[in-house]
Amino acid sequence: MNETSQPEPMNEIAAAAAALGVRLPSVQMEMLLPQAQAAAKAMCEVDGLDLTEFPPADVYLPGGE
Amino acid sequence: MSPVDTRSLSIAEAARLIARGELSPIELVDAHLERISTTDDRLNSFITVLEPQARSAAEKAETRIRSGQPIGPLHGIPIGLKDLYYTKGVRTTIGSSIMGGFVPDYDATVVSRFLDAGAIIIGKLQMHEFASGATSANIHHGPARNPWDTERVSGGSSGGSGTGVAAGQVMAALGTDTGGSVRIPAALCGIVGLKPTFGRISRHGVYPLSWSFDTVGPMTRTVRDTALVMNVIAGHDPNDPYSSRQPTPDFTETLGRGVDGLRVGIPREHFFEILDPGCESAMREGVKVLEGLGASVEEVSIPLLENILSIGQAISGPEAAEIHLENLRHNVEEMDPQVSSRLAAGLLEPAIYYVRAQRARRAFNRQVAAAFESVDVLLTPAAPIPAPKIGQEVSTVRGEEHSTLQILARMTRPFNVSGSPTITVPCGFSSDGLPFGLQIAGRMFDEGTVLRAAYAYEQATGWHTRRPPI
Numbered sequence: 092m093n094e095t096s097q098p099e100p101m102n103e104i105a106a107a108a109a110a111l112g113v114r115l116p117s118v119q120m121e122m123l124l125p126q127a128q129a130a131a132k133a134m135c136e137v138d139g140l141d142l143t144e145f146p147p148a149d150v151y152l153p154g155g156e
Numbered sequence: 157m158s159p160v161d162t163r164s165l166s167i168a169e170a171a172r173l174i175a176r177g178e179l180s181p182i183e184l185v186d187a188h189l190e191r192i193s194t195t196d197d198r199l200n201s202f203i204t205v206l207e208p209q210a211r212s213a214a215e216k217a218e219t220r221i222r223s224g225q226p227i228g229p230l231h232g233i234p235i236g237l238k239d240l241y242y243t244k245g246v247r248t249t250i251g252s253s254i255m256g257g258f259v260p261d262y263d264a265t266v267v268s269r270f271l272d273a274g275a276i277i278i279g280k281l282q283m284h285e286f287a288s289g290a291t292s293a294n295i296h297h298g299p300a301r302n303p304w305d306t307e308r309v310s311g312g313s314s315g316g317s318g319t320g321v322a323a324g325q326v327m328a329a330l331g332t333d334t335g336g337s338v339r340i341p342a343a344l345c346g347i348v349g350l351k352p353t354f355g356r357i358s359r360h361g362v363y364p365l366s367w368s369f370d371t372v373g374p375m376t377r378t379v380r381d382t383a384l385v386m387n388v389i390a391g392h393d394p395n396d397p398y399s400s401r402q403p404t405p406d407f408t409e410t411l412g413r414g415v416d417g418l419r420v421g422i423p424r425e426h427f428f429e430i431l432d433p434g435c436e437s438a439m440r441e442g443v444k445v446l447e448g449l450g451a452s453v454e455e456v457s458i459p460l461l462e463n464i465l466s467i468g469q470a471i472s473g474p475e476a477a478e479i480h481l482e483n484l485r486h487n488v489e490e491m492d493p494q495v496s497s498r499l500a501a502g503l504l505e506p507a508i509y510y511v512r513a514q515r516a517r518r519a520f521n522r523q524v525a526a527a528f529e530s531v532d533v534l535l536t537p538a539a540p541i542p543a544p545k546i547g548q549e550v551s552t553v554r555g556e557e558h559s560t561l562q563i564l565a566r567m568t569r570p571f572n573v574s575g576s577p578t579i580t581v582p583c584g585f586s587s588d589g590l591p592f593g594l595q596i597a598g599r600m601f602d603e604g605t606v607l608r609a610a611y612a613y614e615q616a617t618g619w620h621t622r623r624p625p626i
Contacts, residue, residue, distance in 0.1 A: 104504060107503065107504050108484075108500055108503055108504070111481065111484075111485075111503050112481075112485045113481075113484045113485055113488065113500060113503060114488075115484075115488055115496065115497070115500060116488070116489055118493055119488065119493045119496050119497050119500070120497075122493050122494060122497035123497040123500050123501060126497045126498050126500070126501035127501050127504055129469070129501070129562070130469065130470075130473055130501040130502070130504060130505060131504075132466070133465070133466035133467075133469040133470045133473075133509075134466075134470055134505060134506075134509040136463055136466035137463070137466055137467060137470045137509050137512050137513045137516060138509065138512065140460075140463060140512070140516050140519075142512070142515055142516060142519055145515060145518065145519045147515070149515060149518050149519075150511060150514045150515050150518060151368070151514040151515070151517040151518045151521065153354055153355065153367075153368050153398045153575070
């Protein structure tokens with residue numbers, strides 16, 4: 092894949108994937124962009140949650156309910 | 157006995173007839189193999205049909221009866237497995253071409269339990285590649301088709317399981333449910349699908365998608381049959397580190413106790429925001445049915461439902477990406493681009509969001525537990541739309557367009573985050589004959605109440621007796 096020909100967000104996504112040893116063909120990169128945007132939206136929403144009333148170490152573990 | 161109608165015979169009835177010597181396992185298996193041979197060119201439920209193995213097992217089952225040996229509760233009952241359950245000596249594809257030659261050298265714990273109970277495995281069922289998708293539109297094996305309209309999807313990722321049960325190709329099937337993959341195809345195909353409590357059923361020998369969400373679940377045509385299957389497959393397994401040590405009840409025991417006095421909660425948030433009017437109407441009618449049977453109904457608030465899809469995605473994305481990291485590194489060109497891009501998106505999430513989402517999950521689960529202090533079950537629609545057409549990427553709901561793949565799991569995902577036992581039962585049909593599902597969730601490890609409510613509703617309505625036209 093020629094990264095320099097991609098729009099900026101695609102370059103960033105390609106670089107992040109490449110850092111983990113994953114190089115997607117261009118058709119898959121095009122499909123990845125909306126998926127990455129959806130994931131970013133989810134991260135942003137999770138980041139904005141007010142969890143102050145929950146202890147920082149109170150992280151879910153399966154079977155712990 | 158008259159020829160077996162594989163579309164309507166229940167496991168409960170078949171097991172009774174077999175135990176009395178009034179139905180032969182050979183006859184029962186033959187009838188299902190015949191049904192597969194005459195319908196699967198149109199339905200595409202199966203990746204592998206185990207015809208010689210099933211016939212051989214049926215003959216052994218017959219011999220066992222004739223020689224007066226004890227038989228198990230599912231003796232001679234033909235079942236199907238989503239093709240991600242490990243089956244010793246039998247190809248297991250996980251719905252992918254990458255895994256095409258994989259032949260496990262052991263059976264999944266649930267497969268062993270089925271075999272010990274006398275069940276006969278008739279084949280391995282179609283699925284979305286790597287269980288990563290809600291339609292079962294599989295580019296390697298073709299789409300599983302909905303028996304109510306073969307131009308429509310059966311839902312996913314356990315689509316072949318939904319189609320196979322609804323069409324009478326198998327009497328029960330196992331799916332897996334990470335974001336709704338048992339309940340979505342069950343709802344779209346008009347059958348019963350149960351996602352038990354996380355930890356209730358062993359996942360040993362089940363190819364994973366998301367380690368903290370994946371749940372094994374039965375799919376059948378009746379609630380009683382689901383309870384019968386649960387009696388066989390539930391219970392602790394030391395080979396699964398997340399397998400619970402909670403006692404395993406007889407899941408049929410409380411079925412007939414009715415819902416008089418049962419407290420039903422309708423969540424205020426999330427479930428009615430994107431919902432087809434027909435689905436909503438059927439669900440509201442379902443509420444009235446339970447009220448008519450003596451249940452009380454109240455609205456409940458679970459505020460973090462507003463964020464639940466993001467919390468779920470922030471957890472399942474990295475978990476699935478980590479599982480498939482080597483496939484993404486080395487086999488990505490052989491994968492469905494939709495699946496590989498979805499998995500790859502999980503690579504991009506910084507760890508801090510994963511941990512934060514797991515904290516939010518704990519907070520959400522506390523809110524769910526608080527809701528269950530005032531009600532016994534929660535009622536919601538099981539899917540926001542009836543079965544979409546194969547290849548339909550956009551669905552219009554109340555005039556607004558939505559990604560079909562993204563909205564299919566809207567109703568089911570919250571209970572994967574909470575881990576709660578949750579069932580879907582048929583609750584009506586659209587004007588063009590497509591099934592709707594009613595979803596009932598209960599407290600952790602309280603499958604008994606969930607099954608009891610579902611059974612009462614089923615018996616009062618009879619939607620489960622309708623059969624697809626094929």
